[in-house]
Amino acid sequence: MRTFRKLKRKTPAGLRAEAAEPSAVAASQTAPADSGSAIAVPESAPLSAVAKEAALMVLGLVAAAALVSRADPVLLLRFQPHPIWLAVLILAARYGNRGLAIVLPIAWGAVAVTAVCLGAPLSALAGRLGSGPELGALVGAVLVAWVSSMHERRTLELREEKAFLEARCTKARTVANELRRAVVAVRARADRVDTSLAFLRSVAGRLDGHDPEAAAHAALELARSRIGALAGVVQIAEHGRLRTLAWSGVWSSDNPMPPDFLNDSTVNAACEQGGPLRALDMTAALREGGSDMAAPILDGSGRPIGVIALRGVPPESLGAASLNDLGVIARWCARSFVEVSEDDVRTRAGGE
Secondary structure, eight states: OOOEEEEEOOOHHHHHHHHHOHHHHHHHTTSOOOSSSEEEEEOOOOHHHHHHHHHHHHHHHHHHHHHHTSSOGGGGGOSSSOTHHHHHHHHHHHHTHHHHHHHHHHHHHHHHHHHHHHTOOHHHHHHHHTSHHHHHHHHHHHHHHHHHHHHHHHHHHHHHHHHHHHHHHHHHHHHHHHHHHHHHHHHHHHHHHHHHHHHHHHHHHHHTSSOHHHHHHHHHHHHHHHHOOSEEEEEEEETTEEEEEEEESOOOSSOSSOOSBOOOHHHHHHHHHTSOEEGGGSOHHHHTTOOSEEEEEEOTTSOEEEEEEEESOOGGGOSHHHHHHHHHHHHHHHHHHHHSOHHHHHHHHHHO
């Protein structure tokens, strides 16, 4: 059974490092594969196996020749060239120079022993070794062994090259899979950017418009999207009170929809303060039943003309940055509220 030696290839971690560093990838194209998982490449047969095969083949030929020349021992030496060269040529063709070096002494040693056993003179055997046919057979065996060795070396080189290319293919598949995942991630990010840009364009168009209801819905969508609140409401000042103009989400377990005129402690405190406010900044008594966050909508003189209130705000969004964002949205929404008089708003609400 043939033995195998190991041709190493790069580990996945090494391949990922090469993918991240172009210079390392270029170096790997000329360098042999590194340590890691192995690819088995067949080696040549061991010398003991070659010698065993040569001995069996020589003994078979010598035994056949001895049976043929049993009546006349000298007949064994009259074949030109001797039949033993068949074994030499076969082993030389099969194993190259190693086969020739092993089978040659075994073959002629067996011939000499057989000749002695059959009573043939050794002088005749020594004389025929220098004859033209025998020397021609020797030259032919040497050439066959040389060609076979060249093919054997070329076969081994091709096997090593095949193993190296398989390792490179494995590396290429790993890099391709990582690039494919990166492309999918970039494409998903681009889709999100396109969606975000379309959303912002829609919100900006409504906030800069002349319709306070559309501006209220746009402000509420932007505030909930930016802060992550579960529910929100936009109110507008009407006859000294705040009337709900837009809402979304479940306002409370008792009232999924906020009442038309909302009495909210956080909203009232934010309007009195004139700036965005969190329920956490209020006392416990005033905080009960109020919104988590509210920001007044002010006109040019600083008078409250509306308010934005949010409920169900995640704890991580209750910081100063989210409160500032809510104030910015309220100031942006104020443009549409200021341009429309209270009578226009009341008429439009009554027509609906």
